[in-house]
Amino acid sequence: MNILVTNDDGITSQGIYSLVEALRPLGSVTVVAPDRQQSAVGHALTVSEPLRVVRFWRDEQFFGYAVSGTPADCVKLAVARLLPTKPDIVVSGINHGYNTGINVLYSGTVSAATEAMLLGIPAVAISLGTFDENADCSVAARTAAYIVERYHEFELPPTTLLNVNVPPLPEHQIKGVRITRQGQGVWNDEYEERLDPMGRPYYWLRGTYNHLDSDPNADDVAVEQGYIAITPIHYDLTDRAAIERLKERF
Amino acid sequence: MNILVTNDDGITSQGIYSLVEALRPLGSVTVVAPDRQQSAVGHALTVSEPLRVVRFWRDEQFFGYAVSGTPADCVKLAVARLLPTKPDIVVSGINHGYNTGINVLYSGTVSAATEAMLLGIPAVAISLGTFDENADCSVAARTAAYIVERYHEFELPPTTLLNVNVPPLPEHQIKGVRITRQGQGVWNDEYEERLDPMGRPYYWLRGTYNHLDSDPNADDVAVEQGYIAITPIHYDLTDRAAIERLKERF
Numbered sequence: 477m478n479i480l481v482t483n484d485d486g487i488t489s490q491g492i493y494s495l496v497e498a499l500r501p502l503g504s505v506t507v508v509a510p511d512r513q514q515s516a517v518g519h520a521l522t523v524s525e526p527l528r529v530v531r532f533w534r535d536e537q538f539f540g541y542a543v544s545g546t547p548a549d550c551v552k553l554a555v556a557r558l559l560p561t562k563p564d565i566v567v568s569g570i571n572h573g574y575n576t577g578i579n580v581l582y583s584g585t586v587s588a589a590t591e592a593m594l595l596g597i598p599a600v601a602i603s604l605g606t607f608d609e610n611a612d613c614s615v616a617a618r619t620a621a622y623i624v625e626r627y628h629e630f631e632l633p634p635t636t637l638l639n640v641n642v643p644p645l646p647e648h649q650i651k652g653v654r655i656t657r658q659g660q661g662v663w664n665d666e667y668e669e670r671l672d673p674m675g676r677p678y679y680w681l682r683g684t685y686n687h688l689d690s691d692p693n694a695d696d697v698a699v700e701q702g703y704i705a706i707t708p709i710h711y712d713l714t715d716r717a718a719i720e721r722l723k724e725r726f
Numbered sequence: 727m728n729i730l731v732t733n734d735d736g737i738t739s740q741g742i743y744s745l746v747e748a749l750r751p752l753g754s755v756t757v758v759a760p761d762r763q764q765s766a767v768g769h770a771l772t773v774s775e776p777l778r779v780v781r782f783w784r785d786e787q788f789f790g791y792a793v794s795g796t797p798a799d800c801v802k803l804a805v806a807r808l809l810p811t812k813p814d815i816v817v818s819g820i821n822h823g824y825n826t827g828i829n830v831l832y833s834g835t836v837s838a839a840t841e842a843m844l845l846g847i848p849a850v851a852i853s854l855g856t857f858d859e860n861a862d863c864s865v866a867a868r869t870a871a872y873i874v875e876r877y878h879e880f881e882l883p884p885t886t887l888l889n890v891n892v893p894p895l896p897e898h899q900i901k902g903v904r905i906t907r908q909g910q911g912v913w914n915d916e917y918e919e920r921l922d923p924m925g926r927p928y929y930w931l932r933g934t935y936n937h938l939d940s941d942p943n944a945d946d947v948a949v950e951q952g953y954i955a956i957t958p959i960h961y962d963l964t965d966r967a968a969i970e971r972l973k974e975r976f
Contacts, residue, residue, distance in 0.1 A: 513774065515773060515774070516770060516771040516772075516773045517767075517768070517770045518767070518768035518769030518770040518771070518798075518837065519768030519769065519831045519832055520766060520767045520768040520770045520832070521766040521768070521832055521931065522766075522931065523765060523766045523931055524763065524765070526920070526928040526929055526930045527917070527928065527929045527930075527931070528926075528928055528929075529927070529929070548768075548832075549931075552915050552917075552931065553917055553929060555915070556915040556916060556917050557917045557919070557929065578844055578961070580963060581769045581837075581840065581844075581961060582769055582770070582771050582798075587768065587831075590831065594828055594831075594912060594913075595912075595915075596912075626975070629975060630971065630972060630975055631971060632965075632968055632971075632972075633965070633967075633968065635965075636965045636968050653976045655969050655972045655973045655976060656969075657962075657964040657966065657969065658962055658963050658964045662844065662845075662846075663844075665802050665805070665806040665845075666806060667777070667802075667803055667806050667807045669807070670776070676778075677779070678776040678777065678778055679776055679777045679778075679779070679803060679807065680776045680777075681771065681772065681773055681777070681799075681802070706972065706976070707964060708964065708965040708968035708969060708972060709963040709964060709965060710963060710965040710968075711828070711831060711963065712907075712908055713830060713908050713959040713960060713961065713963075714907040714908045714957060714958065714959060715882075715883070715885075715886045715958040715959060715960040716907070717883075718882055718883065718886050718958035718960075719905050719906075719907065719958060721880065721881060721882075722880055722882075722905045722956065722958060723905045725876070725879055725880050726903045726905060726956070
């Protein structure tokens with residue numbers, strides 16, 4: 477099995493390292509990841525600038541290709557240029573921080589998996605619910621390996637990918653796996669205004685996330701309750717129910 | 727009516743200017759838009775840097791606020807900081823180039839409308855199918871005004887926005903309006919490799935879009951046939967059909 481690994485925290489992150497270690501026994505793993513932190517880039521592509529690629533070494537071994545772009549760029553470039561054959565699966569992560577609820581829309585981690593799906597490649601995004609760079613990623617890494625090994629058994633449509641979120645708990649405290657839907661929630665945005673040394677204002681985004689869901693089948697609720705949340709997501713954004721109503725109005 | 731206008735081509739573009747002119751008779755229009763081209767940024771947010779805002783003048787009149795961020799940043803910052811009250815509607819565009827099919831996922835124009843919807847504000851994204859900066863935007867601008875004026879009649883759910891695409895044709899050649907779904911298609915990616923003066927490679931993305939749809943109700947097909955395509959889109963990405971199958975597997 478040929479496995480492409482990417483992420484949005486950058487090729488130097490702990491999460492991608494743990495993921496690669498866990499996937500190596502399953503096949504040939506190639507890493508193509510951003511050369512720096514790319515959080516909250518959404519499904520951005522680099523179209524107005526060219527991309528650079530450098531070989532990245534870790535522990536005195538070749539670890540992978542570092543790309544001067546977004547997670548979606550990494551997948552596109554890997555498939556079009558860097559890999560000799562189309563990968564059998566793309567795994568994106570392990571992200572530091574949950575990608576649940578509406579955060580999926582802002583997520584570079586999920587967008588890399590989406591890009592793979594658009595290219596016809598099965599894909600998994602995996603995130604661990606902590607921003608601690610030194611967190612133990614082993615449960616998330618084993619979860620990813622478990623899913624990759626069994627992916628074909630799930631018989632998912634080619635337009636669907638798996639978004640997996642893992643609570644930052646030791647394995648014996650994880651209550652199990654829950655198949656979930658994308659949760660509902662909103663960010664309460666605040667922009668803190670500061671003045672630069674010239675007296676000109678600038679604004680820092682600081683949001684707080686408000687859960688609106690209490691359904692245990694919502695991804696953000698499931699992880700808070702100690703479950704690994706697996707959400708199948710697709711990208712037909714059409715609101716089919718609204719089509720009929722609109723047709724009556726035009 | 728308080729109308730917030732943004733885009734992803736930047737505050738200097740012709741499209742946003744035409745849009746603002748068309749919307750002024752309907753209410754109070756405030757422009758908060760990126761200070762530069764932001765195409766293909768997807769639903770990116772600026773989280774690792776602060777945002778700058780400058781007042782932008784056009785034809786010797788105050789035109790709007792130019793923000794050093796993405797379209798989604800503009801909407802968030804406008805609502806949280808720059809506007810005295812929550813706008814009644816957000817209109818994003820007029821984008822130069824279609825946002826149909828899977829391109830919706832990469833679109834900064836649509837992401838601005840999505841961000842508005844996430845903040846509980848009705849939203850319209852509007853795009854014109856040409857990259858010609860001097861194209862006649864009048865049909866698209868009048869279409870936007872028509873939709874904004876009648877938006878409340880559509881009785882859309884609060885989680886749905888309208889994605890509108892207008893063919894680059896004179897009005898008498900437009901065949902009408904079609905309520906559409908997001909079309910299917912794929913990009914065939916190519917990365918052109920070049921060498922810099924130091925002999926190091928860099929890669930430019932050049933894709934060609936392959937329509938996979940022939941259904942006249944697909945947005946990309948409708949515009950090619952000369953219709954204005956209006957697609958209601960929402961952001962519950964869950965593939966509900968896949969949930970049951972997955973539940974059997976875990």
